[in-house]
Amino acid sequence: MNEDGSLHLAGDAPTANKGLRWRWECPDTAKGQTVIYSAAQFPAGTYSYLQARGTNLNLLATLETGKPSVIPEDTVTLELHIAASTTNPIDGDLRAQLELGATATDWTRPDNTGLGGGELT
Template sequence: MKSRNLLRYGPATGNGLTATVNGDGSLHISGTPTRRWLGIKWPQELASFAGKTVIMSRSASGDAPGLDVVFDIYDKDNKVTYLTTTPVTVPSDATSVYLRVQTSLAVPEPMDFDLRVQVEEGTSATAWEKPDTTDYLGGWRA
């Protein structure tokens, strides 16, 4: 059975944060971001999103001061649209999409939390499902 959760992610380290994958497929994020708006991001398979209306949902448990989870959508002109919790239609000519986890705090604080994030097709969020790919080593500094 294919997951509704279209994301792919896996272990990654960058900008003071470390991401590992829990047994249930959620992400565990720990560390202290090196500065505001920095963290880890994972490139996504563009074909999974181009031309589709998608919505993101997320929940975190633990200590997540300033947590900012964003889905970045770049078009052919390198203009970015940020998907948060409002549905967005990904342009059919989009050039790249990324899942990004970072801090919004001007003075970053230590983080240690579990994150369940889902991007799915449609306009209403449903219950979280583990993505099909949780061993993707594509995460890097954001």
């Protein structure tokens, strides 16, 4: 984690389409609401997406980067995925955010910059 709150990604990916994920409880205030997941900056050779999951982690929706989406009412968990699209070396910063509404705003430092809860996928 960089001081500005962006996530630094670096290294050699052994396999394409593998990476990290974080899960957190979906706030009740976000359920049924229009949101936008955006990334102001991606390192070359990476991609990211957000998923809404229900009971037993069943997939309810995949939120595409830069497109407004509605979080389903029965969402229990949100899951952020960051993966390599190549086996070439990766080195750069990721600046992503999830916001209420249909319009992405300029990236701002997140309130929580802890990396706890991440796991390999």
